[in-house]
Amino acid sequence: MMGRILIVVFVAVIGVSFSACSDLPRVRVLHDPLTSEEHVRLGLAYEVEGHQELAAREYDEALRKEHGYMPALIGLGNLAFDRGSLKEAEAYYRQALSTAPEDPGVNNNLAMVYLTQQEKLDEAERLANLALAQGGPLQPYVLDTIAHIYIQQGRYREAQTALKNAEALAPSYDKALHQRLTQLQQELATFHPRTEQGLDVEH
Secondary structure, X not given: OOOOOOOOOOOOOOOOOOOOXXXXXXXXXXXXXXXXXXXXXXXXXXXXXXXXXXXXXXXXXXXXXXXXXXXXXXXXXXXXXXXXXXHHHHHHHHHHHHHOOOOHHHHHHHHHXXXXXXXXXXXXXXXXXXXXXXXXXXXXXXXXXXXXXXXXXXXXXXXXXXXXXXXXXXXXXXXXXXXXXXXXXHHHHHHOHHHXXXXXXXX
């Protein structure tokens, strides 16, 4: 399955320790010294480490600091998506889109919600194409999403084209993406061998 776009802003989290120090005195902080951005950075670090509850807490804190803060909404949407709460993920992504309607990461992730639900595929295609039109480094990941949408719709030749374009744009360092694209191309050729020759598939 295609990969949800996790990192919507590129951050460097330095000096974050997740080890518990039970022998140290607990300090109650009455004034939160962190900015919304810093809470999201910390939340993303927790998310990468697999600490979902701690990540959610940091994203919530970011929203308390700044109502409607888009990166925090995306973070909460991503967490909801990962635990299978698709309606909740949709709600968070929709809130984020109200702030930045053309953001490619949010549009792609919302398209993935509908694709996973196997519903609103026309809307999923519209969102993914809007994300693709923004250009930038997310293009191969969005093309991966588009290929899956086309497969769901039975548009196998268009899916093959999307996969080839994704492979051409995929960064060399992302081995997982290359492997996923290659596997899907092989599956597509197996299920519908005529696409290998660039021929239309009969329905």
